[in-house]
Amino acid sequence: MGQTARVSAIVWTAAVSLAAWLWLLLCQGFFWRTDVRLPPQGDPGSWPDVCVIVPARDEAAVLPLSLPSLLAQDYPGRAEVFLVDDGSTDGTGELARDLAARHGGLPLTVASPGEPPAGWTGKLWAVRHGIALARARDPEYLLLTDADIAHEPDSLRLLVAAARTGGFDLVSQMARLRVESLWERLVVPAFVYFFAQLYPFRRIGRKGSRTAAAAGGCVLLCADAAERARVPDAIRHAVIDDVALARAVKGSGGHIWLGLADRVDSVRPYPRLHDLWRMVSRSAYAQLRHNPLLLLGTVAGLALVYLVPPAAVLAGAAGGDPAAVLVGAAAWLVMTATYVPMLRYYRQPLWPAPLLPFTAFLYLLMTVDSAVQHYRGRGAAWKGRTYARPDAVTDEG
Known part of the structure; x- marks a missing residue:
């Protein structure tokens, strides 16, 4: 009975992740498309300074x-x-x-x-x-x-x-x-x-x-x-x-x-990974307005959307649960398909597409590290400067 409940929880969680991906695919402004380029230009008539x-x-x-x-x-x-x-x-x-x-x-x-x-x-x-x-x-x-x-x-x-x-x-x-x-x-x-x-x-x-x-x-x-x-x-x-x-x-x-x-x-x-890590972590927590609740929500959201699909596939395969494998694989497939246009825009091979959960996990760690550095007083550090959170700065009018 416990095994059935555990597997059912995996299937249910994977189904929520799949639903989230279907919503992102269709309702989040078609973010995955890469055809938003400079609008068509006509003759401006004159060329301003x-x-x-x-x-x-x-x-x-x-x-x-x-x-x-x-x-x-x-x-x-x-x-x-x-x-x-x-x-x-x-x-x-x-x-x-x-x-x-x-x-x-x-x-x-x-x-x-x-x-x-x-x-x-x-x-x-x-x-x-x-x-x-x-x-x-x-x-x-x-x-x-x-x-x-x-x-x-x-x-x-x-x-x-x-x-x-x-x-x-x-x-x-x-x-x-x-x-x-x-x-x-x-x-x-x-x-x-x-x-x-x-x-x-x-x-x-x-x-x-x-x-x-x-x-x-x-x-x-x-x-x-x-x-x-x-x-x-x-x-x-x-x-x-x-x-x-x-x-x-x-x-x-x-x-x-x-x-x-x-x-x-x-x-x-x-x-190097270190260079990319610094680029992301210096501002990731600022993006969350230095809010611990937003941080927790972001970590949970990244885990549900990006990490649950491959985890469901692995857990389903190990536990002999084809439903978990099927639902997890469907969510993973939608995720992979939405990433392909960006890889093509960057003229890259497609092998990183199914590895997006791994990359998302790296971003999750970078975001957590950004918060840790902030509370250590080293947040938003860049080229020798460290900036305070906005509400810690006196308004100069």
Whole structure:
């Protein structure tokens, strides 16, 4: 009787997981599709002025691969690049000037705002300084892009055309991250897959939808919309600044769009699991608003959705319960099928698709570690800085 009850519990739990996957497949904004790319662009009629702002802290290793691509933008209007050196110790600012002298192209200004005051993250303090410099040029658009992002020569032109013809106040592209090492193959496409599951791209661009997100590596922002949303002052303490930026713009009445990139790539390598672990864990608990109950719910949700299907298959096979194997395998199959489009987008083989439960388990551990580091006082640590949770920061008005 006990054996029957135990097996029945396994089947029931697997059935709940399968139901969750069917709901995700059909009702979560078709998050698994990868065809949300830049909207069709018409002729914008005129090409507005654009200022490109690049916050950079200790980026000498990647700058030779990224900055020349910005300086070489084939843009019909007036554009200028502002690289804001956020207290680098590796010669980032000097290297940027040298690259501009060697490659030419768009005008480059290198500036430094000094250390951020209390209540500001370093990146947003650098962005604030860059926007202040840009406003002297009175641009219509600001392109916020990270120092590790390389752009094809027509990237800026396509972004502006999409914003102007589509009536968007913010157009953001999720840069294609580097996927070369074994760990990058296992973890990186899943990172974008999980992000899209949380913030389905189709919902973000829909007027009236409350879903808001952006990808901080590539954000074209209307200068007027930035002023209406009080960006970046209104989000100055945000560790996950791209999502906070999108929420601020959308909350102030702006129309935003986010999709996958075809011509924007990250050149930053994450060859070891340790590198990827740090990338995820530094902000995972901030994503949960440093709430222990949300952490428990997230761990339980990840276990139910991603770990139960293979566990049911193994337990059913070991216990001679074909129902557990069948239901668990069905949930695992749906999970695997939804991951295949992302692997194809990243031009990867399909063998990591059935291993998604293992990758999800790694993300579960990274999230727990993020909480542990937070309570040890080392949460949201990045390049020598550790940021307090927002409600621990004094409001500076």
